[in-house]
Amino acid sequence: MTDTLRLWMRHEAHPTEARAPIAPADARILTADGIAVTVEDSPQRIFPTSDYARAGCRIAEPGTWPDAPDDHHVIGVKEPEEKPFPLRHRHLFFGHAYKGQEGAGRLLRRFAEGGGSLLDLEYVTDADGTRVAAFGYWAGYMAATLAVLHSRGRLERPLRPLPERALAAVLAQRGEQREQQEQRGGPREGPRGEGAPTALVIGALGRSGRGARSALAAAGVATTCWDVEETRDLDKKALLAHDILVNAVATTEPAPAFLTRADLDAPGRRLSVISDVTCDFTSDRNLLPVYDRPTDWHRPVRRLREGPPPVDVIAIDNLPSLVPREASEDFSADLLPHLRLLGVRTPAWQRCLEMFHAARPHAALTKETDV
Structure with missing residues (x-):
């Protein structure tokens, strides 16, 4: 050498x-x-x-x-x-x-x-x-982790770094509200169960997508995985039918947006949390032109629509620094x-x-x- x-x-x-x-x-x-x-x-x-x-x-x-x-x-x-x-x-x-x-x-x-x-x-x-x-696996892992914790009302602010094993333990815990609901005989959280939250990962086969899938699996969240084939003719109605969207796709060429601001006003929308790994909001390659500035460790979530249901975005450009x-x-x-x-x-x-x-x-x- x-x-x-x-x-x-x-x-x-x-x-x-x-x-x-x-x-x-x-x-x-x-x-x-x-x-x-x-x-x-x-x-x-x-x-x-x-x-x-x-x-x-x-x-x-x-x-x-x-x-x-x-x-x-x-x-x-x-x-x-x-x-x-x-x-x-x-x-x-x-x-x-x-x-x-x-x-x-x-x-x-x-x-x-x-x-x-x-x-x-x-x-x-x-x-x-x-x-x-690449840091992609851990970017995807944290994007999904923050989305799940926010959807469960358990996202603490400001964010702070934690070991992966600690995050996995937090993800495995159900929120107090859901536990109380189960004790009252309400719908239980489970794969595709009635009332169970669902997530969609776009770019599911890449590094970031694999990381997001790992976190969602640890959290017990039913997950739909889309990659190139599923996004060629994207089913917008199916996208909006999920509670959580994790975008793990970055493109080097301009392409049709996965989601627009008009889509957030679509009747029957279930989507309430968008977590964007790529944060390409200042680029013409942005596939999620629904926000115009990032979030950060002190303010990790920004509201895009009041709803019902409300829609929030998480767009932090150094997610892997949390692990x-x-x-x-x-x-x-x-x-x-x-x-x-x-x-x-x-x-x-x-x-x-x-x-x-x-x-x-x-x-x-x-x-x-x-x-």
């Missing part, structure tokens, strides 16, 4: 971002390979900085990545802080800048001014276009074999760089050809 690769993992600027793209166990493998890994101290990261020090990483102060030598790859989860504005390094993070999202132009200008490049972690794919590493350890360990393990080849002309990283050049055409005029 090359001894010239240098990685710098920065502290995350977002106050609720506890994830890490490289877990300590994988950092140990990288350093054993002779790769120089610098890790910024971070009080909010789920892994203690001391774990990285024991793994052989050099420790730096938070926010010092702008002073890193030019030959470093700077890695994070979300966009770095605004200062300095120009970005001169090769950066790895989720940029959300290639589908016309709000702020995309500003981010790409930062690279144009600094001469750096973005290796967007969302676009590190294999030859078939499948992402090699930061599990999400980080899974993502890091998947990314590790590709990080070990960073700096080598492998197809996955070259495709990633080509996406950046395509999004920012003048980047192709630079001398940079290697990742």
Whole structure:
């Protein structure tokens, strides 16, 4: 393995971002390979900085990545802080800048001014276009978890990170109101039972869809699963007949919306909770144009219609941070074999760089050809 690769993992600027793209166990493998890994101290990261020090990483102060030598790859989860504005390094993070999202132009200008490049972690794919590493499973898991808890009146605010085992236990508990209803001889919650809540997962076969299905199974919620076949000629009436909708579909091309604002006023609508994994509300690829701004940990739910029944949306753009350890360990393990080849002309990283050049055409005029 090359001894010239240098990685710098920065502290995350977002106050609720506890994830890490490289877990300590994988950092140990990288350093054993002779790769120089610098890790910024971070009080909010789920892994203690001391774990990285024991793994052989050099420790730096938070926010010092702008002073890193030019030959470093700077890695994070979300966009770095605004200062300095120009970005001169090769950066790895989720940029959300290639589908016309709000702020995309500003981010790409930062690279144009600094001469750096973005290796967007969302676009590190294999030859078939499948992402090699993603937080999608845990995004779907949490989208469904929050939807179920809200529908049962048990969603506590503000949200706080919890281990997956704790969330599974919470999901398995029935709400007090439902228990009282059963004691009075009312309808029992069960698969397809009369009065039982139902959920629909769109994109059920992908990573996020699998995560949503796992959470709904833990909660005992009867679930309908749609994927490509079911959405080619989408049955809007069937969609609206479910209590919960979890959207786990992201598209790179404009497509017909799954749900519109007019649909929320349809007679007989049963749908009352929409949980959107993708949060593409500023993009023309948005498949759920029923809301125009995200929700967050302090205000996780926004009402769209008063009803009856009312309709609420959950649209949080860092859902996996609610299970930061599990999400980080899974993502890091998947990314590790590709990080070990960073700096080598492998197809996955070259495709990633080509996406950046395509999004920012003048980047192709630079001398940079290697990742």
